[in-house]
Amino acid sequence: MANKERTPFENPVVEWVDSRLPVFTLMQKEYGVFPTPKNFNYFWNFGAIAMFMLITMIVTGIVLAMHYTANTELAFDSVERIMREVNGGWLIRYIHMNGASFFFIAVYIHIFRGMYYGSYKAPREILWMLGVLIFLLMMGTAFIGYVLPWGQMSLWGATVITNLFSAIPFVGDGIRTLLWGGFSVDNPTLTRFFALHYLLPFVIFAVVFLHVWALHVTGSNNPLGIDTKGPQDTLPFHPYYTIKDTFGLLVFVLIYALFIFFMPNALGHPDNYIPANPMVTPAHIVPEWYFLPFYAMLRAITFDIGIPFTDIVFINAKLGGVIVMFGSILLWFVLPWLDTHPIRSARFRPLFKIFLLILVADFIFLGYVGMQTADAKLFGVVPLIYLGQAATAYYLAYFLVILPWLSKNEKGRELPASINEAVLAKNK
């Protein structure tokens, strides 16, 4: 089959291997001559950057696992030992710790790129949905990883999040017990979390493989959001984008290194350097920064949903919060069917662009709300909880009301005839 279409390689060793297992042909096709739109901007770097971060996490994680002990009596001390006694252990841990943050930075930008340029639309729906799945798996992995050092935030973050499951009717308590393996977050929880923290990154790796496979079937979207029409619209991936990706990656790693070496704990919480104590909850529990917007949405639901002025409650506040928090991400799965507008790129959809940029601001604001205490006030007057509720309402409305409405009613600007024409017109 594929062997028949193979062009032989000059190097006899390469040729010997390739005629038996055509990996070189595959690489050549998918990463060498692969036709790629010629108008990419730097937003298109973040997929490669995310891949780099995944590999970094796996490599540093495996080394950390060689020094780490998953037992409530020993875990905290084993991490401190990594920091103080293991040769260069502090570096490996700081790479891993800040790596989680930078992985999320890359992926958030990557997701924004997809939303802004309409990359989720046909024919890339499956590609997009695999991406959402990767994001969910990443959240699970990072949450579980944060439990491992067994500091105060580890324990209490895990307590709050595992308790979320008990809100699910009928099966919730059973699920929580399975997560705990006891009556609270304790040693059985830590050991199973460690096992899962080791496993999940490899599951992510497998889904990333499918994600890239789907990408190579449909080809990349581009800032104009129009399809490539022929060789005049594309460039071979190598050397054009291998170089552009490498340059972007180096800039990214430079900033990442700045954090590792000069402010390694800036993104973390000091309470996690206090050993876990099941008898005392820290005064203010906050999740890692990358979870804050979702945490704010969880806390925004402070009211029961039922028949007003009666005691009849369909969804209590706790379950409501859980539904909104998980629903806010699950909505991304159906995004291609909520936004059915024929134009992909926000460049040609002025209204869509405004609402999307408001969504970004809204999301960042939710992150701010998630960081504050439950009873905090903005400028000492406006209770933040109401602003958090308003921001949550906008987030949900964007997906459930605004996008479907715009799909029907936004006119949009005229699209260029081809990528090539648009590029040439710009360079005149």
Added chain:
Amino acid sequence: MTTIKADDVKRRDFLQLTAGGFGIVGVIAAATPLVNSLNPAKDTLALATTEVDISTIPPGEGRTVTWQGKPVFIKHRTPEEIKEAEDVNLALLGDKEIDSDRVKRPEWLVAIGICTHLGCVPTGQKMTEARGDYGGWFCPCHGSHYDTSGRIRKGPAPKNLAVPPYEFISDTVIKIG
């Protein structure tokens, strides 16, 4: 030979469906012991009981003890606190329970010190700690206020602080569990 009778197709469908069905049953049967192993182990389940000497707790103060790895609040209530707890209008409560159903002796409230919202340990055991708007406990995580009977009065928690099984062995010792 090569023509397939409509009959055959049905037979084949049936065989495929049963084979698939049994396959699924088999997978579930194989997964069950694995998942079940994640439930609490026997030693974890072994119901430990905890005995506490309460004679040293002055009125107005509380003591936190551990039972099954969980904090249990033992509060020595003052007459005012007892009165407050008993006088509450039941209609105002989210989780309606009268105080006398929650205590064995009015001066002593024993409750599991885990917020029924998402499991934090509320503050209020010491006089110096925040006790919330109703003078009992306050959960700092998402702002749940509990009264002097450990009942939820304000905030996201759906239920009152749970009362564990306990008994007075003597006037000064209680056994939890």
